[in-house]
Amino acid sequence: MGPPRPDFTNDPALRSWVPVDEGSPFPVQNLPFGVFRHRRRVRAGVAIGDYVLDLARLQEDGLLGGIPLPRRAFDRDSLNGFLALGRPVWRAVRQRLCELLTESRWRPRVEPALLGMSEVELLLPVRPGDYVDFYASLYHASNMGRILRPQQDPLPPNWRWLPIGYHGRSATVVVSGTPVVRPRGQVSTPDGPVLTPTLMLDFELEVGFVTGPGNALGRPIPVEEAWDHIFGLLLVNDWSARDIQAWEYVPLGPFLGKSFATSVSPWLVTLEALAPFLVPLAPQEPAPLPHLADPEPLTYDVRLEVALVVGGREQVVSRTSLRHLYWSLAQMLAHATSNGALTRPGDLWATGTVSGPEPGSYGCLMELTWRGQRPLALGDGLQRSFLEDGDTVVMRGWCEGQGAVCIGLGEVRGTVLPAV
């Protein structure tokens, strides 16, 4: 019930026998899960410092015994099967890994399963059967309303009653580093619609969460149980073609302006690792209906930033935090299943653009440049209203706090290629 609370695996005093640089995003208190290719074999692992621990090898070598795992649970091309097992198993594996990596007596047996991060190719951690994108930041939704519908109330009348979302395209969820081809689409002009490469290519800074075991068809996940289904978080760049989106989105919502690419970071950071960074959500007014009333309205203080790399120069253009969400992750999952819709292990859900209250904390160019009216100055006379070919977008996330060890989400990166 509720999000996991800290246990011995979060102790800041823990040290691994694996060398971990000060300030690494992946100390032994983190242990994020991912999928990698090494010498043509694809397996699951966890990150520690500059290493990947091969979980398939650990299980083969009998080091995960006593945990109710299927045979070759990690000798797979996704974590979907592991996600189906649920929190007691997720937690047991994490606690075992913590022991194996901190107690030096295990070093001789565990060390053969360590691979250098630079020796492996990181792949998508899950095969999302379904992908949903929400719209859960009050600041983002308010800004978009002011930009798109300046004569009206910026928030639609349903916004404070339910976490608005739409179904995205899971097939075009790609791992960090995958280039993004500028999409073509229909755009409205004074002379009528034309087919053109988008002229308003944007990023959206979001956090995703993946779920398992999920529900049975026709059975909603109650909000008070929803946290139990959330495995962990990753970074999401929901690339957006604003001109295509503007022409197509009424009345059924985003479609081709979004479905050409969604980039995610390769490491899933568990809610267990994030437990020291729980913070309350801002009060919700009006109170949600009972089926969305989260008894623990919490989020995580995940610091987020976006950098643009233009002409070889990197510049941070936004800094914000996941604490600025209005809706909790549990409320999003409860809402999405409140009609009995099925979720399956490995499904991906994204929060929607995470914007904060200040202009420097807005999570997309649409807001940062106010629909291109105020281009961003990037130094050397360079400026951007929207993304140009060759630009690289880098999003980073991490948690830090007094007395706590820094827990990193790593980064999600993508470069824009010209339209074909």
Ligand code: CA
């Ligand atoms: Ca979005």
